[in-house]
Amino acid sequence: MFTFHSTQISTPDRADVVRRLRAAGCVFAEDEAGILTSAAGSPAELLAMVERRVGGLPLEHIVGWVDFCGLRVAVDPGVFVPRRRTELLVRRAAGLARPGATVLDLACGCGAIGLAVATLVGDVGLYAVDIEPAAVRCARRNLAPLGGRVYAGDLYQPLPPRLRGRVDVLVANVPYVPSEAVELLPPEARLHEPLVALDGGRDGLDVLRRVAAGAPDWLAPGGHLLLETSSAQAGVAAAALTEAGLGTVVVGDDDLPATVVIGRR
Structure with missing residues (x-):
């Protein structure tokens, strides 16, 4: 009591x-x-x-925000909560972007990655997409102060055609948990975050492969695709980017711990 x-x-x-x-x-x-x-x-x-x-409700859903890359980012109930390990993806993306760059955040959730990259880089053209209506509403609130545009739909499908071949930095923290492992996740994730943000299919990389396959059509020449994955999946993930015709490297941070696969058109 x-x-x-x-x-x-x-x-x-x-x-x-x-x-x-x-x-x-x-x-x-x-x-x-x-x-x-x-x-x-x-x-x-x-x-x-x-x-x-x-x-069992996630702390971030209770207070309505998450501390991510030093920013207080709004997170609504039912929206995926950004993890600290994703800060590696942000740092690498910000290092590849320049003021004036076009940045696209696929499967954006609350928009935390795009928000953090834009904050670090400065003046960028920021676009984001998510398939979950609650995430789209949340991301629009987070990105509106930066002039970010958020679209509702499946990956590249809702994007305006004028972005084709013009994206300088494409970031995507898509689900990479294998379907059979979802039930092993902590209850606060498994019960309170959308399944579409967690379940990556049979080997966890179904959505990642789709992002990689479509990336060359949207990246500008010399543009970069950055995808978070696990260290165990990195080899297969890198092969998917290579198969899409991208020059590929894998980077990691043992302290977070985190793994990011980077492809360059």
Whole structure:
């Protein structure tokens, strides 16, 4: 049971919050307690938020945002939550882009990758696509301040024809979990994020192959495609980019840990 020293939000017993979160299996209970306490407007709201977290709802869906690449990015319920490992994809993409570049974020979710790349690079033409209506609505809110355009549909299908052959940097964090492994994911992902954002098909690379196959039609000469995958899948993923006619390299970061396959037209 929670105890509060007064009715002011600045004085709840934070230790009680931490204990509840830790008992529920939250690895970063101290950090999460701080975020929830700061986000709550009253002791009653804090109690309700903690109950939702203990019940398995992702922290980001409760508070409505995620800290990604130093940015506070809005994340609505039912939308895929960006992972910290994806910061490698952002750093590599930003290093390849230049002010004035055309950047396309496929399977954009809340739009975090495109937002972070555009923030790091500066003035870019930013476009994004997702098939999930909730993700499209969320991405539009996140990218509107940068003038980003977000389209609803399946990968390249909804893009305006004028972008064909003009994309300088194409980023895509498509699902790469094999179908049979989805049930092994943590419940907060498996139960609260859309299956289309998690399930990558039989070997996890079905969507990645589709992105790779279509990329040469949309990339500008010298343009780059960047795809996140697992280290175990990197060889097969790289082969898909090579088969599409792209010069391909694989980069990794053991600290995150993260793996990104990069193709160049």
